[in-house]
Amino acid sequence: MITEFLKGLQRTLFDRPLKPGLLIQERYRITEVLGMGSYGITYLALDNLTKTTVVLKQLRKTKAKTKSGLRSFQRESEILKAVNHPQVPKLLDEFQNNKGLFITMEWVQGETFEDLIFRDQHSYNEKETKAILLELLNIIESFHEKDIIHRDLRIPNIIQRNGTLHIIDFGLACFLSDEETLDPDDHPEKLRMQPVTVESDLFALGHFALFLLYSSYDPQSKKEKSWEEELTISHSFKAALRNMLQLDEPFHSVAEARSALNQI
Numbered sequence: 091m092i093t094e095f096l097k098g099l100q101r102t103l104f105d106r107p108l109k110p111g112l113l114i115q116e117r118y119r120i121t122e123v124l125g126m127g128s129y130g131i132t133y134l135a136l137d138n139l140t141k142t143t144v145v146l147k148q149l150r151k152t153k154a155k156t157k158s159g160l161r162s163f164q165r166e167s168e169i170l171k172a173v174n175h176p177q178v179p180k181l182l183d184e185f186q187n188n189k190g191l192f193i194t195m196e197w198v199q200g201e202t203f204e205d206l207i208f209r210d211q212h213s214y215n216e217k218e219t220k221a222i223l224l225e226l227l228n229i230i231e232s233f234h235e236k237d238i239i240h241r242d243l244r245i246p247n248i249i250q251r252n253g254t255l256h257i258i259d260f261g262l263a264c265f266l267s268d269e270e271t272l273d274p275d276d277h278p279e280k281l282r283m284q285p286v287t288v289e290s291d292l293f294a295l296g297h298f299a300l301f302l303l304y305s306s307y308d309p310q311s312k313k314e315k316s317w318e319e320e321l322t323i324s325h326s327f328k329a330a331l332r333n334m335l336q337l338d339e340p341f342h343s344v345a346e347a348r349s350a351l352n353q354i
C-alpha cells in the first residue's frame with residue numbers, strides 16, 4: 091500500500107510530461123501530449139527538418155532507472171525496425187539527451203476502433219467484422235513470420251485511416267525467443283493475451299471481434315447472457331471465434347484462422 095503510494099508520488103514528481111512548445115534535439119517541437127502509458131509518455135511533435143508531424147515517445151524517467159524499463163523501451167524500437175510493414179508506423183529516429191531516451195515514429199492520423207465504437211457510435215455487422223479480421227490477419231501474419239508477437243491487439247491500438255487498418259503500440263511486443271514472466275494475479279484476459287505465443291495474438295483478435303460485434307447489439311432484456319446467446323451471428327463465425335478465444339481447440343496459426351473465416 092505504502093509502496094504503491096510512493097511509486098505514485100515518484101511518478102508525479104519525476105514523470106511529468108514535457109510541455110507543448112518545447113523543442114527537443116533542436117528538431118522536434120512538441121505540440122500535444124497524446125498519453126502517459128506504463129513505460130512511456132507519448133507526444134505529437136512537429137519535425138522541423140521534414141516539416142511533418144511525428145509521434146515522439148519518451149521513456150518515463152522512473153522506468154529509465156530499471157532494467158526492465160530500459161529493456162522494454164529498446165525492444166519497442168527494435169521490433170518497430172524489424173516489422174517494417176506499410177500498415178505499421180515506421181521507426182524514424184532514436185536518441186538520448188538530458189531529457190531522457192526518445193524514439194520517433196510515423197503518425198497514423200486516423201481513428202482508433204475505441205473512438206469509432208464509443209465516441210462515434212459506429213456499429214459493425216458480421217460481414218464487416220469478418221472483413222476487418224481478415225485484413226488484420228494479413229498484417230499479423232507478417233509479424234509472426236518474423237517471430238514477433240504483438241501481445242496488445244486491442245481496440246485503442248488499431249487505427250483506421252482512409253479505409254485502411256494500421257496496428258500501433260508495440261510496447262508489449264516480444265520476439266518468440268524472449269523470456270517473459272506473467273503475473274498470475276493479472277486479469278484472466280491479460281493472461282491469455284500476454285504469453286509469447288501465436289495463440290495469444292489470435293485470442294486478442296477474437297476479443298477485438300467481440301467489441302466490434304457488440305457495437306450492433308441491442309439488449310432486449312436486463313438478463314445477462316453469454317456472447318453466444320446475445321450475438322446474432324452465423325454458426326460458423328461463432329465456431330471460429332470459439333477457436334480464437336480458446337474455448338475450443340485454439341488455432342495455432344494465422345493461416346488456420348483465415349481459412350476458418352473464409353469458410354463462413
Ligand SMILES: Nc1ncnc2c1ncn2[C@@H]1O[C@H](COP(=O)(O)OP(=O)(O)OP(=O)(O)O)[C@@H](O)[C@H]1O
Binds near residue numbers: 125128129
Ligand atoms: N504512431 C501513432 N500514430 C497515431 N497515434 C498514436 C501512435 N502511437 C501512439 N498513438 C496514440 O498515442 C496515445 C498513447 O499511446 P501509447 O501506445 O504510447 O501509450 P498508451 O496506450 O497510453 O499506454 P501503454 O503503452 O501502456 O499501452 C494513444 O492514444 C495512441 O492511440
